[in-house]
Amino acid sequence: MVMQPYQASCHCGAIKFSFEAEPFTHGIRCNCSFCKRRGTMVSLVPGEKFKFEAQEGALGTYQFGEKRAKHYFCKNCGNSVFSESIRWPGQYIVNLGCVDEVDTFALETTVFDGKNLL
């Protein structure tokens, strides 16, 4: 599969990010206590071409439990944007809803059992 460039942003545009990934055919929904509440569809993408820029003071970080992951969000509009986890070093977990070209409602859903695995 060929890597494609993607552009993404939070709702207000204070955080923008871009990366390269194979075209998305499915998204992941995780049933952990955090993802269950935020309701996002995510995907793991390679870190090599991942870049982000955030307006000053816009990037918030949330951690919980054993703090193995950093969940980034926009302090202005509240959107979850991406996460990093020591479980998947060198990769980013992106909120596919933030990605311009991705219709999350057209993707197949894979459930990740974060409730029992994280």
Ligand SMILES: [Zn+2]
């Ligand atoms: Zn925002």
